Amino acid sequence: MVDLHDTEPKQVSQLQLFLDKLRERKSLLTTQREDIDQVLTKIAARAAECKHLLNEKQTRAERSSN
Secondary structure, three states, X not given: OOOOOXXXXXXXXXXXXXXXXXXXXXXXXXXXXXXHHHHHHHHHHHHHHHXXXXXXXXXXXXXXXX
């Protein structure tokens, strides 16, 4: 842990700036992760719909060929 009382003012301001940059980056990445999670959920739903439709068509094709 950094003892801010024993550091130079320049170091303190640099550490504060770095911490601010880390917070900004974390916020951006969190937002991106949420967006990605939403897209992945939509993709999973579309894939499930597609599988369902494919199964229906395959079942109909099998019935009509028998």
